Amino acid sequence: TTVSVSATASHAIPTTLFGQMFEDINSGDGGLYAEMLQNRAFQQVTPGTSDALDFWSAIAGANIAVIADPKPVSDALPNSLQVSVPGKSTTAGFANSGFWGINVNSSWTYTASFYYKFPTSSSQSVKFTVELRSASGKTLASSATTASGTATTWKQVQLTLKPTTSAPDVNNQFVVLVQPSGSATTTVDFAMFSLFPPTFKGRSNGMRMDIAETLVEMGPKFFRFPGGNNLEVRPSCRGQTTATRWQWNATVGSLLDRPGRVGDWGYVNTDGLGLLEYLQFFEDADMEPIMAVWSGYSLGGTSLPENELAPYIQQSIDQACYDLCCSASGHLSLYALDQLHYSRSSQGYRSPGALRASLGHPEPFTLNYVEIGNEDFFAADTYPYRFQDFVGNLSKAFPQLTFIATSDVGDPTLTPTPQAYDVHVYQTPGWFAQNVFSYDSFARDGQKYFEGEYAAISTNANDLFGTPSDGRLTFPTMQSSSGEAAFMTGLERNSDIVFAASYAPLLQHVNSTQWTPDLVSFDAGSVVRSTSFYTQKLFATNQGDEFMPSTLPNQNGTVFWSISRLTSTLEVIIKIANSGNSSAQLAFALPFSDVASSGTLQLLTGAETASNTPEAPNTVVPKTSTITTGKTIDYTAPAFSVSIIRVVAS
Numbered sequence: 015t016t017v018s019v020s021a022t023a024s025h026a027i028p029t030t031l032f033g034q035m036f037e038d039i040n041s042g043d044g045g046l047y048a049e050m051l052q053n054r055a056f057q058q059v060t061p062g063t064s065d066a067l068d069f070w071s072a073i074a075g076a077n078i079a080v081i082a083d084p085k086p087v088s089d090a091l092p093n094s095l096q097v098s099v100p101g102k103s104t105t106a107g108f109a110n111s112g113f114w115g116i117n118v119n120s121s122w123t124y125t126a127s128f129y130y131k132f133p134t135s136s137s138q139s140v141k142f143t144v145e146l147r148s149a150s151g152k153t154l155a156s157s158a159t160t161a162s163g164t165a166t167t168w169k170q171v172q173l174t175l176k177p178t179t180s181a182p183d184v185n186n187q188f189v190v191l192v193q194p195s196g197s198a199t200t201t202v203d204f205a206m207f208s209l210f211p212p213t214f215k216g217r218s219n220g221m222r223m224d225i226a227e228t229l230v231e232m233g234p235k236f237f238r239f240p241g242g243n244n245l246e247v248r249p250s251c252r253g254q255t256t257a258t259r260w261q262w263n264a265t266v267g268s269l270l271d272r273p274g275r276v277g278d279w280g281y282v283n284t285d286g287l288g289l290l291e292y293l294q295f296f297e298d299a300d301m302e303p304i305m306a307v308w309s310g311y312s313l314g315g316t317s318l319p320e321n322e323l324a325p326y327i328q329q330s331i332d333q334a335c336y337d338l339c340c341s342a343s344g345h346l347s348l349y350a351l352d353q354l355h356y357s358r359s360s361q362g363y364r365s366p367g368a369l370r371a372s373l374g375h376p377e378p379f380t381l382n383y384v385e386i387g388n389e390d391f392f393a394a395d396t397y398p399y400r401f402q403d404f405v406g407n408l409s410k411a412f413p414q415l416t417f418i419a420t421s422d423v424g425d426p427t428l429t430p431t432p433q434a435y436d437v438h439v440y441q442t443p444g445w446f447a448q449n450v451f452s453y454d455s456f457a458r459d460g461q462k463y464f465e466g467e468y469a470a471i472s473t474n475a476n477d478l479f480g481t482p483s484d485g486r487l488t489f490p491t492m493q494s495s496s497g498e499a500a501f502m503t504g505l506e507r508n509s510d511i512v513f514a515a516s517y518a519p520l521l522q523h524v525n526s527t528q529w530t531p532d533l534v535s536f537d538a539g540s541v542v543r544s545t546s547f548y549t550q551k552l553f554a555t556n557q558g559d560e561f562m563p564s565t566l567p568n569q570n571g572t573v574f575w576s577i578s579r580l581t582s583t584l585e586v587i588i589k590i591a592n593s594g595n596s597s598a599q600l601a602f603a604l605p606f607s608d609v610a611s612s613g614t615l616q617l618l619t620g621a622e623t624a625s626n627t628p629e630a631p632n633t634v635v636p637k638t639s640t641i642t643t644g645k646t647i648d649y650t651a652p653a654f655s656v657s658i659i660r661v662v663a664s
């Protein structure tokens with residue numbers, strides 16, 4: 015096939031075109047958020063039930079129990095770990111098993127901390143020895159401090175741990191030994207444990223380095239958060255209380271003030287990864303937020319009536335306000351504070367912006383996009399008033415924001431007409447290759463689109479969300495990734511109306527997964543970049559700034575291309591997706607008089623079902639080489655491949 019390339023660009027390609035979609039779906043706590051202890055503060059558990067002590071265990075004769083502390087460490091954290099050990103014991107204590115393991119790296123300095131108090135005062139002292147210990151019992155790191163038995167009010171211990179050696183695997187534990195000097199049985203209350211490794215950019219309460227670095231490596235220009243389903247109210251045995259929705263103000267401030275919540279994926283979110291941590295990460299990673307606000311719909315259930323929306327609208331204004339500036343709308347909506355104790359400033363409740371400043375970020379963050387809800391096609395009947403009321407109030411407070419609707423495009427009719435719609439699609443690899451032109455027929459009427467969630471998820475069109483035995487992919491394959499790449503050439507061609515696109519879900523912990531496939535997989539010690547990760551990376555890091563029309567690919571074919579130009583370097587960038595099982599010979603005829611005689615090729619290719627997995631993380635990786643180029647570039651795209659050709663031409 016000969017592909018003639020136009021000399022005239024058709025449109026500018028938005029810098030935001032490729033980015034990431036994130037929610038805590040086995041991906042925040044124990045994943046992107048660097049805290050290494052699981053169930054660190056006994057949040058949202060009922061003392062005396064089996065899950066209260068999840069991931070904690072007693073050692074050598076200690077008795078441990080989670081109690082509703084009569085004098086809790088904070089209003090938001092009502093539970094403590096009460097530990098009793100025999101007098102003069104040197105080996106009794108307790109351990110935490112982390113998020114299916116703990117990575118012990120001798121080049122790292124760890125920060126361990128916890129709060130303690132003695133329920134009854136005594137004259138004896140008690141030594142706390144904190145260790146990182148292999149499952150076989152070998153001490154890898156140790157640090158100790160001594161406490162006075164007279165401490166009947168909460169005290170914080172902070173210790174650093176430097177392992178003498180790296181552990182060969184992640185089967186390690188965090189251990190606290192409680193060693194009384196006296197002979198009497200000793201009881202100590204503990205709260206708010208934490209074990210942090212070094213973090214991405216060294217941010218306190220920050221992100222896990224290897225995962226954050228992997229996400230940044232992909233080259234994202236935006237980050238949609240906090241969901242996805244995890245933004246929403248989760249139907250629970252206690253009924254659909256709106257209090258289970260994600261609330262920004264429950265995720266900011268001291269960790270002692272963050273109650274955590276049972277997220278939509280059925281486990282407790284510590285909310286240690288909160289609004290400030292998200293926004294700081296985006297700033298550090300040079301990407302901008304697409305921030306969702308809850309819009310009054312409870313997953314699988316009811317929507318709030320219009321006359322009950324006001325406090326939630328105010329909370330969403332405060333949420334945006336926190337990010338932006340906040341000389342504007344002054345107060346924190348009292349309603350949002352029902353579950354949260356807020357430290358008052360002298361002049362009453364601080365404005366969210368002042369709050370943000372007080373937490374160490376005086377400058378506003380970048381915020382241009384706010385999404386109203388998530389997948390509101392599930393509640394299309396109530397979305398018109400919910401969308402209108404949220405956008406009406408938010409746009410009054412922040413006229414510079416672009417608001418994104420989440421119902422189906424044009425159905426129902428919304429007022430105001432949405433500036434953009436968030437379109438989601440989970441389908442087969444074949445569907446993506448067959449729908450490369452889905453946006454070509456859209457009207458150019460000012461309406462913009464955000465392909466907020468897409469992935470080839472199954473080879474079985476009749477059971478897309480089924481089990482692996484029924485076609486569901488557990489990891490992306492070269493068949494799924496090349497299908498997605500085909501679709502992405504269409505997104506780039508239509509980037510005059512598609513301003514952003516992100517694969518979903520982004521991350522999964524392989525020891526606790528509820529949704530496959532995912533772009534990046536990890537366990538406590540390693541990260542796996544999928545074939546679809548490399549596809550996203552090849553597109554996002556080879557962005558032109560203007561689109562060059564060319565001979566259109568055959569809509570019914572399996573080979574697709576997209577050509578752009580990077581004006582700053584005079585490069586022509588040719589992206590080619592071959593989603594079929596045979597190679598394709600292409601000839602690109604460039605309209606430039608002066609074309610370099612060699613260019614670079616980045617090629618991702620492998621067998622149809624080839625995947626990168628924890629067992630074989632580098633089965634398929636991109637390879638860069640030099641190719642001969644000229645006014646005509648002949649190229650054979652291998653079966654199941656993604657190719658990027660860059661050549662200087664003018």
Ligand SMILES: [NH3+][C@H]1C[C@H](O)[C@@H](O)[C@@H]1CO
Pocket residue numbers: 037241242243244388389438467518519529
């Ligand atoms: N059900 C999908 C759609 C929703 O928005 C996400 O939370 C889920 C996984 O990506």
